[in-house]
Amino acid sequence: MKALKALSTSVGSKYLVALTGLSLVGFLTAHLAGNLLILLGPEKFNGYGHALISNPLVIPAELGLIGLLLLHIFKALRHVLLGRTARPQAYTRKVWAGAPSRKSWGSTTMLVSGIILLVFLVSHIATLKFGADYPSAEPGVRDLYRLVVEVFHSPGIVAFYVVAMVVIGLHLRHGISSAFQSLGLMTPGWTASILAIGLWLSVILAGGFALIPVWVYLFL
Amino acid sequence: MKVHLKVWRQTGPDATGRLVDYTAENIAPDMSFLEMLDSVNETLIARGEDPIAFDSDCREGICGTCGVMVDGRPHGPDSCTTVCQLHMRRYNDGDTIVIEPWQALAFPLIKDLVVDRGAFDTIIQAGGYTSVNTGGAPDANAILIPKTVADEAMDAAVCIGCGACVAACKNASAALFTSAKITQLSLLPQGQAEASTRVVEMVDAMDAAGFGGCSNEGECEAVCPKGISLKHIATMNREYRKAMFANR
């Protein structure tokens, strides 16, 4: 009860946004590593897909991810709404304060980028997870490789994915380091490193994910 | 010199406010920003008009009474400077300056540029104190505190409570103000008695007063006339976690 109350204050809510956000970044990192197997050819990629899907833990893991995502969205929306209510009358003139402020295009667009990512996520799962179930040469193994290559030969879809990855980069550019601050882990000695890691990890994740559709379109 | 002003005028808490144009004539570059407003007010009074209401007290940057948005930035363009310490030499002849009050649900407007910052007092009353009974004036060196710790506590204690952090924040959050007091007291031995309750009670008071949460952008730190660091918000969050798991 005490913990529930503590996690519903402005500070406690940001704890949950941070914890769920960082968990989702962990998932993205693993997801990217797995996806890059597509560069090694159909056997490796389909084998990896099959191993994942036939693991009995996959359903609980998926439910866990959905739970994390919903909690993240719920607490983040609450935070945004609270902030809007806290300033009923807008300024006629307002400028960015400049250094040492960390305000960035990423930090000012968290709500918009979040909404775009949600739309992307739904379409992404619909196209690939619930897309055509081609059989591969090996019985019982889905030819996911064929589906991915087919999907990413449409320039429209490739463009959509690349744009979505720019958006995720923006979201993470603020989100990763901000999570450390929310959790109280951004001590003076670590601040510069955490800001740098947040920036680079967002570039690597966004760039890595964007590379796949482009690579498939051009070379596979 | 001469400057054009667009000043937020609002007759009372429930009235609708709007920007009104004024021209400040015969302004000496060495006048402070508030002296410039004083001179505009003298002209208004001479004309039988209502002068522009604004707050100030020490006019030397130490009390935290002054504070307005100047061209969209709390306390004006200079970093680590209160608006009473801003001088007209910062401007050119003929410039236009927009002046608005702090806008936040928790800081209800009283008149023109004057807002009620009593919510800050409510936050302090909730936990920004130590209940150590000191009796008569204690010997300053009875409890030894390492210099580095004392300095860090002092860095947090220099907050003058002007409200610029709330004014700058897109969420009108009081996190910087609240966290500065929490850091200050959490560093000092006298603050340990209430360490596990203070942060929770101050955060509750902050939320109850109608301030928003912290988005970790740090606009507050950039506009703070005392340069209070964002690291204090991290400290507050850390103290909050400790309090959450404290056995009480």
Ligand code: FES
């Ligand atoms: S009037 Fe005291 S700080 Fe400006």
